[in-house]
Amino acid sequence: MSEENLIRVAVPELDAVLGHPFKVFDDGFVRVVDYMGNDQSIVQAARVSYGIGTKKVSEDRGLIRYLMRHRHTTPFEMAEIKFHVRVPMDTWRQWIRHRTANVNEYSTRYSIAIDNAQKTPKNKWRTQSQLNKQGSDEFFTKEEGAEFSRQEEELQKHARQVYEQRIEKGMSREQARKDLPLSTYTEAYWKTDLHNLLHFLSLRMDQRAQWEIRQYANAIGNEIVSKWVPMTWEAFLDYRINSITLSGPETEMIKSRGTFNNFDTDDLNNYRGFGFVKEKKEELNREGEELREKLKGLKN
């Protein structure tokens, strides 16, 4: 840990979008307010373990990939970023469940609630997924959607009127807000380290995450993190987003079958004996269905 020239590093690609609000929905956004560190800071932190100075850039990529692959997470904690976000409370309720960040949210005890609620366009109302109990499926027709949007506007207007009447009559702000719709916008500063940010992104960029929060996660990942720490971002995509994990029993099944590329992934017999077939019914259980999808993903 002799000489150091990695003091207070800057990233020109990120500096170019500092403060810029990336739009989400009709009135939401996310923007970078400040940051600390870059790809090289991560390398620097990892190398303190090895007692050697920072070496040539070409090796940095390999080291970052190694760290990501083996879940050596502490070096990624050495980079930090602070966002300013504007987001519907409904989405914020999910966001805030990530406990490892620092947060300052707009206070509707102190101030008048933001006079805007997120409105779903008529072509964006989604039906309940039948396969995934907590997911959405396809879109309603524009006709159906138009009616939903009309109803929503009416309800949001009603709720706002009640809120404003309460305020006008002198009701405390902390109580007046109690019937605002979850779609009401809020704002916050949100600061986190890179390791925890990537964990947030791996969960919230996922197909199973709700569409709304995915829009924020995608903006953060694709527009911001990719510019800030490009080597880390590449490794994250390779090892987290685009990876496949095979469990112990799955590995055993593949080994025992001799080859999985040749076999019919739809043939139930290929899955027997490892816990992937329902005992009573002649069909794959949930774990078996997920395996079938993985095997299809491995076939050309």
Place this chain on the structure above:
Amino acid sequence: MSEENLIRVAVPELDAVLGHPFKVFDDGFVRVVDYMGNDQSIVQAARVSYGIGTKKVSEDRGLIRYLMRHRHTTPFEMAEIKFHVRVPMDTWRQWIRHRTANVNEYSTRYSIAIDNAQKTPKNKWRTQSQLNKQGSDEFFTKEEGAEFSRQEEELQKHARQVYEQRIEKGMSREQARKDLPLSTYTEAYWKTDLHNLLHFLSLRMDQRAQWEIRQYANAIGNEIVSKWVPMTWEAFLDYRINSITLSGPETEMIKSRGTFNNFDTDDLNNYRGFGFVKEKKEELNREGEELREKLKGLKN
């Protein structure tokens, strides 16, 4: 750390209310589901530091008071408790800001939202505090309150109708919920260690906390923690809830005045020279006003 008989301790006083829902508002509650440790576990953890066995009970109280007084917080982390709560989302939004707990909340992506929203009784609507920008003051008259309650019921009904129509027409639950009012009830398991629970209580039992969350904090503190760890609870009241902190400048002023019991706490001259008087106007600044309240609290 020789012999130990503090294995898997039980607290009969707490066992007596295990699972019992302490009611809050019209339909909220908090109840204990499980716990780990008691006053003696805290003592045991503190004494590991001292390499001596658990001694007589009479000394436990003194040790717990010492730990609380000097903010030796780690022994209090050795006790853990798990609650099941039912609470309006508006209050839950404040609750969840305490990041050091473990949480599992009822999912309105997976299930139909709880069909109830917290209704404010006609005699409980509060006016905006003029002194405290984020507080409440007195109650509206029953006549005014009756009108607020009528409006609230109408709005909550409207919002529920929209929600149920969406569900009926096959909209995804995750999207249908977006315009529910913040007053809608949710439920959660909430698990935390005693140190972090006391920190939560010190903030949420405070007069400056919103009235609603104070009801939950009071139920947890007075009905549950007081039974679970009575020595810790007593120390907490003495050193956190009922204590007064004097800053460096405040201490200096008191010393310089010779005595504060005799002097007139309303005489501006007693406060000069230590930063408590506004430069331009002849009156106490905010810090000075708070000091005056403290001094009054010290006078008989």
Place this chain on the structure above:
Amino acid sequence: MSEENLIRVAVPELDAVLGHPFKVFDDGFVRVVDYMGNDQSIVQAARVSYGIGTKKVSEDRGLIRYLMRHRHTTPFEMAEIKFHVRVPMDTWRQWIRHRTANVNEYSTRYSIAIDNAQKTPKNKWRTQSQLNKQGSDEFFTKEEGAEFSRQEEELQKHARQVYEQRIEKGMSREQARKDLPLSTYTEAYWKTDLHNLLHFLSLRMDQRAQWEIRQYANAIGNEIVSKWVPMTWEAFLDYRINSITLSGPETEMIKSRGTFNNFDTDDLNNYRGFGFVKEKKEELNREGEELREKLKGLKN
């Protein structure tokens, strides 16, 4: 979340070993002091999300496996356990790096340091691994080992003498301890939730973890967690310990090769074009070598 009979659950299999010290090395141990929750508490916490009561046991296993597979970690945080451990400071230095636990360690400021240091038996001295810069390889001969053990005993004795002379002459304990060897035993209470415990075990049961801390991790996992939450333990072994993760590029390579079961895993040509072969030298890079091992693991 209607009826609940999961209040303050007990696990007879774990109760049977409560307080029992599982020995590690010459004088170390780990034992359970208290715990909260079991497999069913995890299920209960997960189901609060689904708004349905606890169902038949046969489905619990499937749900726990689902949670583990998809890294839904919060339900596992609902179970908590407290250990009493005796461990060399050198090992404790690694252990304590896991920040999500509650800790009370024996204080050598307050008390005389434990009069024992971990002694390596003559047949357990390990050579430096040439492949893994931070690992060990094989054992030294007993003759070489005997000399190392003799030297160690001499050094530990010397250090203890200096320590005891300092204490005898009235030196403060906090200063007298400064030259104690890292092999000196310490004790602590260590309390953590199940999710974080499994994370600890996944890192510390791993072959790349140092042999010493692995002994503690193995004792905790195999002797304690397996008894406490058997369904969770099975899922953990299947999805964490015995699983294989294939990165995006690795998946692409496998797909492009048509089959990997038939091909020669030692043939460099099979790896070209996906970043697994060194640019200049004709050999696999580190990532490629790891892939080769994985592919061998998938072949019968």
Place this chain on the structure above:
Amino acid sequence: MSEENLIRVAVPELDAVLGHPFKVFDDGFVRVVDYMGNDQSIVQAARVSYGIGTKKVSEDRGLIRYLMRHRHTTPFEMAEIKFHVRVPMDTWRQWIRHRTANVNEYSTRYSIAIDNAQKTPKNKWRTQSQLNKQGSDEFFTKEEGAEFSRQEEELQKHARQVYEQRIEKGMSREQARKDLPLSTYTEAYWKTDLHNLLHFLSLRMDQRAQWEIRQYANAIGNEIVSKWVPMTWEAFLDYRINSITLSGPETEMIKSRGTFNNFDTDDLNNYRGFGFVKEKKEELNREGEELREKLKGLKN
């Protein structure tokens, strides 16, 4: 939250010492590697709650003092700092107990241990405090100290020889290190937010903290934090370091006595009836003694 000019702020006073190693002991140091935010970022974060733009600087000080006084801690989490430290393992063992920081420590598994151990000068050996079981008292004479220093050098030399012989003979580094003295230097990157840093400083700058870690805390506080966030530093000194807290019973006693400035703080009778006098012996208990010290501190 309209206009913002607080994007990626810099603090010239801190920039002037960036990377500069502040020396501690014979070979230790602490230096700043990077930071995020300043006093104004804290104000900015606090004001998001109030929905108003950043106002004139003269009000910032008042707001920061208000936040510190009322333990509104989240705005202080919006500033972050990263240090590079060199510290004896014995001191590091205390340091690392603060769990809310990000850490990368020099690895003696991967690299040869740093060839230096902290040596106590002959005039710095301290006797055991009789009053404080975990503290030090006065210094040994230079003659006694010289002998301690001679012994220490001999022991450290012996330990290093054993270590180097092991390495020379090919022993794994991870095992060779096991008998190194706790005085051996280590290095680390240590990154934390300002709120947690102030908590660290309040505990480690305290008189009851061990002298060694106090040297680091003092360097960080006086040389670094004071330059970085001068308004916060002033408030921290006033409200944390130089403050006095009076418990409920202490407040009651003071009120009942009418005045404490006039009374004899050594007269036992003044303390009776509030739990400050031992039941059997005619003397103050520990809590009473601490109160007497506080009362003396309030008298001129």
